[in-house]
Amino acid sequence: SGAALPVADEIPFASERRWSGLRFGDAPGAAPGAAAVDVAPGATYVMGAPAVLWPHLAGPPGSLEARAEEIAAEGIRVLLLARGPDGASLRGEGDRPVLPDALRPVALLGFTEELRPDVAEILGGLARAGLDLKVISGDDPATVEAIGRRVGLATAGGVVSGLDLAALDDEALGVAAGRASIFGRVEPALKARLVAAFRAGGHYVAMVGDGVNDILSLRRANLGIAMESGSAAARGVADLVLLGDAFGVLPKAVIEGQRIVAAMEATLILLLSRTFYVLLIIAGAALLGLPFPLTPRQNSVLAFATVGIPLVVLALWVPPRRLPRSLLGETLRVSIPASIGVVIVALPLYAASIRSGVAVAEAQSILTSLTVFCGLGLLPLISSGAREAGQ
Numbered sequence: 001s002g003a004a005l006p007v008a009d010e011i012p013f014a015s016e017r018r019w020s021g022l023r024f025g026d027a028p029g030a031a032p033g034a035a036a037v038d039v040a041p042g043a044t045y046v047m048g049a050p051a052v053l054w055p056h057l058a059g060p061p062g063s064l065e066a067r068a069e070e071i072a073a074e075g076i077r078v079l080l081l082a083r084g085p086d087g088a089s090l091r092g093e094g095d096r097p098v099l100p101d102a103l104r105p106v107a108l109l110g111f112t113e114e115l116r117p118d119v120a121e122i123l124g125g126l127a128r129a130g131l132d133l134k135v136i137s138g139d140d141p142a143t144v145e146a147i148g149r150r151v152g153l154a155t156a157g158g159v160v161s162g163l164d165l166a167a168l169d170d171e172a173l174g175v176a177a178g179r180a181s182i183f184g185r186v187e188p189a190l191k192a193r194l195v196a197a198f199r200a201g202g203h204y205v206a207m208v209g210d211g212v213n214d215i216l217s218l219r220r221a222n223l224g225i226a227m228e229s230g231s232a233a234a235r236g237v238a239d240l241v242l243l244g245d246a247f248g249v250l251p252k253a254v255i256e257g258q259r260i261v262a263a264m265e266a267t268l269i270l271l272l273s274r275t276f277y278v279l280l281i282i283a284g285a286a287l288l289g290l291p292f293p294l295t296p297r298q299n300s301v302l303a304f305a306t307v308g309i310p311l312v313v314l315a316l317w318v319p320p321r322r323l324p325r326s327l328l329g330e331t332l333r334v335s336i337p338a339s340i341g342v343v344i345v346a347l348p349l350y351a352a353s354i355r356s357g358v359a360v361a362e363a364q365s366i367l368t369s370l371t372v373f374c375g376l377g378l379l380p381l382i383s384s385g386a387r388e389a390g391q
Contacts, residue, residue, distance in 0.1 A: 005041060011090050011097045015138050015213045016187050019048025019099065021090040044084035044100060049140065050108070051163075051185070053080045058102040068108055075146035077111040077139055113147055118248055120152045125251030129258065130322040132203070134181060136191050138162075138213065141184030148182055162186035165194075173197050192216035202325060208247075210234055225250075258320035261327070266314040268331040269338070270307050273378060276339035277346070277371070278302070284347045291360045293350055298368040306375030313379065342374040 008025035011017075026041040046053065050068045054061050061068075071078050088100035116122070127133060133153060137144045141159045160176055162185040168176065174197040183194065195217045198205045207214070207221035210230025218224035218237050226238035227245045235241050242249070278294070285293045294302070346367055353363035 005043075008042070009090050011046075013048070016189075017048070017097060018052045018138070018185075019046055021046040021097070021099075023088070023090055042087040044086065044088040044090065045081065045106070046084060046090075046099060046103065047079055047081045047109070049185070050078060050080040051140070053082055053099070053103060056099045056101050056103045057082070058104055061105070064105055064108070069142065071108065071110050072140045072142040073146055075113065075143055075150055077113065077143055079109040079111070081106045081109060115147070115151060116247065122248050122251060123151055123153055126254065129251060129254045129320070131206075131254065134177075134183070134194075134198070136183045136186050136194055136217070138186055139184055141182065144182050144184045153181070158182075159184065162190050166190055170197065170200070174201055177201070188213040188216055192220050195220045208250075209238075255320050258322065259318075262318045262321045263315045265327060265331055266318045267311055268327070269335045270310055270314070270375075270378070272331055272335035273338045273342070274303065274306055274375060276335060277342040277374075280339060280343040281347050281350070281367070281371075284343065285350065288351055290351055290354050291363075293364060293367050295364060298364060302368055302371055302375070305372045306378075310376070310379055317379075338378050342371065345374060346370050 005024040005026070007022060009021075009023040011019075011021040013020035021044065023044045024041060050061075050065065054065060068078050068080065082103040082105050084100040084103050088102075090097060090100065092098035123133060135144055135148055135153065141161045145159045158180050159182045160180040162183060165173060165176060165183070165186070170193070173193060177194050177197040178201055186194070191214070195205055195207055199220070199222065204223075205221045206223040206225060207217050208225045208227075209215075209218050210227040212231050212233050214226075214230075214234055215237050218226065218234060223240065224238040225240045225242065226234040227247075228235070228241055228243050229245050278299070281293050285291070349370060350363055350367040353366050354360065358366070
């Protein structure tokens with residue numbers, strides 16, 4: 001064994017650089033040239049993504065590059081350890097970290113990802129709930145794609161490298177973001193741009209992250225989700241923290257949320273439909289010079305029969321569905337035509353009853369009964385519409 005060597009300079013790992021470095025100094029009290037286990041004073045080592053280090057090698061990587069790609073294709077994270085010239089500096093102008101040239105490969109390091117046993121089931125549940133799943137990672141795209149295949153993640157959208165996306169403007173980035181499913185070699189700033197591109201495309205974005213590198217994207221997402229075991233900074237900016245890293249609760253939470261939204265939509269459709277057709281019937285009766293069509297008691301019966309009881313039924317009957325882009329727009333799209341349809345049937349019948357000599361009270365009862373049946377007839381239409389929208 002030799003004398004321990006102190007660290008003369010150190011470059012910590014950063015996602016933007018994708019490499020770290022270390023330069024040793026002289027051992028205190030050691031003679032010049034003394035070595036510590038084959039590490040000479042002034043020796044410089046760097047470790048990082050192979051694609052970043054290849055251009056700085058002393059010669060072509062040759063078969064080493066093919067081997068790194070082969071390992072990455074198996075879903076294993078690959079790092080390259082290389083040695084630079086003794087005494088090589090790790091910093092450039094303004095103390096900025098720079099990779100030295102004339103690096104010599106020392107070893108390829110492979111790290112196998114430990115996957116959750118239920119990850120395939122969880123991702124499948126999210127996909128069945130109608131979510132578009134995207135994977136954004138700083139790892140090699142081939143590695144991320146291989147892991148995605150192992151967990152059953154659809155990769156039909158293709159795999160894109162962040163190195164190709166960084167130079168794109170926001171419009172081109174939005175096109176690429178909508179087409180691809182897996183993004184590799186993505187630095188934190190680009191990850192935040194991707195989230196912004198998803199939102200600009202009209203999507204409601206939920207982002208799951210656990211590290212400092214995810215802070216920007218968590219803040220830009222509509223819903224930021226952090227793991228309890230993640231960094232304190234990520235938990236601080238997240239909207240939701242998964243206690244115990246219970247990632248498996250997300251599909252159930254999404255489905256229950258969709259069920260609530262579907263029930264809210266059905267409720268709004270019923271309320272707006274009843275409001276619209278009652279107003280239109282009253283307005284139509286006034287324009288035609290007919291007696292007021294509904295008494296307060298009849299209006300109460302109509303509200304109870306077409307809104308009160310159906311709300312309880314719809315809360316159990318309407319299935320979960322994806323969030324509409326505009327909840328109000330979706331409800332108006334259904335409620336306005338439905339209201340007009342009720343008025344087209346009910347108002348002429350009321351007018352015909354009055355003009356045929358039927359007493360006003362009887363005509364009002366006929367109108368109330370018909371309107372109740374029409375209101376109840378909206379229930380299957382609302383439910384079937386929700387089912388079709390959720391598919």
